[in-house]
Amino acid sequence: MNAAIALGIVALVVVATIALGLFGVRKVAMDPQEFIVGGRRIGALLLWLLLAGEIYTTFTFLGAAGWAYGKGAPAYYILCYGACAYILSFFVAPVVHRLARERGYLTGPDFFADRYGSRALGALVALLGFLMLVPYVTLQLTGLQILLHIAGYSVIDPVVAVAIGFFLVALFTFAAGLRGAAWASVAKDGLVLLGVLFAGLVLPTHFFGSPAGALDAVLRDHPNWLTIAGPGAPNGITWVVTTTILTGCGFYMWPQSMAAVYSARDEDTLRRNAVFLPLYQVMLLLVFFAGFTALEVMPGLQGSAADQSFMLVVQKYYSPSVLGFVASAGTLAALVPAAAQLLAAASIVGKNVFADYGITRSAAAQTRTTRILVLVVALLAFAFWALAKTTLVGLLLIGYNGITQLFPGVILGLAARRPPALAVGAGIIAGLVTLTAFAARGVSQLAGVNTGLVALAINAAVLGIASALARTPVREGAPAGS
């Protein structure tokens, strides 16, 4: 009965959100331009929600709390990197947007293909983005499984629940495209905000009188939990700083973030968004409070189980309807970003591999291929979910290490004199080889430094050496896409 109430609320909210998304696009014709970048007519408010919608995912809702629970102060990096990314985007995003509009980019890899005059580089970047989105979509799936498992009071099979949820999101993405996802973000953000206020303020107040009381309780049992460990320690201060830099640089490299930048109405919209988006970030503080509260109320969750932290508290101490509302906020936080990520992964391969290499020729065939690829990514992420079991933050960091390898190419691509495509490609591949070598040895930190940043340095070094050897910078106005 409890499970029926909680899951019933989740189902109702999901169906209503999908209906809202479809309502938002009811009169919009779906050509690739509309499907992938919302016809480039998305204004400030909807863009805010779209950018925020892709940021405030199940990672925020469960992962940040899970790290506050399982690791403590290293979780603070999550609060830092978003603000750093928005600062960077203030300068970079308007230029990228202007180039995208002038030269008609649809996807992130289009930027590389055009700016470096290389279709092959575009395809390489597309395949990298596609691969790195798999763990990110998997993160959303893992979150869904946790939420449905807890809301179902462990009576429903989590695999079945995730399969249903994922089928819904794939169907939704398939039908509504980017603008639909932006509309669904409206419902999602409202509900997530309520969920986070509940988890971050009501929970600690219930058990400890105030959020500060929860922090006092944590400090009594774990005196070092709320400050960051020393420079060489695992997840110590060096790690926090290097990870903030790495993920701050990588933030806008995601194909879905690039698509959101293209979809803006104008450059000024992007600048104003960059100014104010950090305010949204403060929500994370409440998520930390929720994680710290759970650490005291329900200690003992190990490893990836920490991601369940405050949801288990809600399940144990609150009524099924409260659990249902909190779980439905989390469910939307997984489904809506997953829709945008699926769409991004599908559209980059559909455009920069299938269309650019002439495999699909008409616009209709391209939209159809993109839709089929949505299902392919969904299935891959489902497989990855079934095989790899790691924490939500762990999954995100895998993706970030990879996607940030695009950073040198994007920044240098803004300049009038650019390095040759071969050098950019060589740098990306060197970065990926480094990451793979570290991953094969199970190393994620080198003397406290995030290995993603080490790979980024090697990437930049190879890029620099290769372009010095080639000495044939691409000039402004080089032929596009071939």
Add this chain to the structure above:
Amino acid sequence: MRPTSTAIVCAVIPALALTLAVPLVNRLEPRVLGMPFVLAWIVAWVLLTPAFMWVAYRSVRG
């Protein structure tokens, strides 16, 4: 629209405060509103970032 020097200064200050300055403030005391000092520092700078970036925005808008 070229970034002005005002915009760059306004961007660099919060960016440094949230990265390289964090090791310098990694302390528990003094606690602010119950938060450890390092967390209060980070929260304060995340809240201050829009103020700095607003000045940057005004400067590039001219």
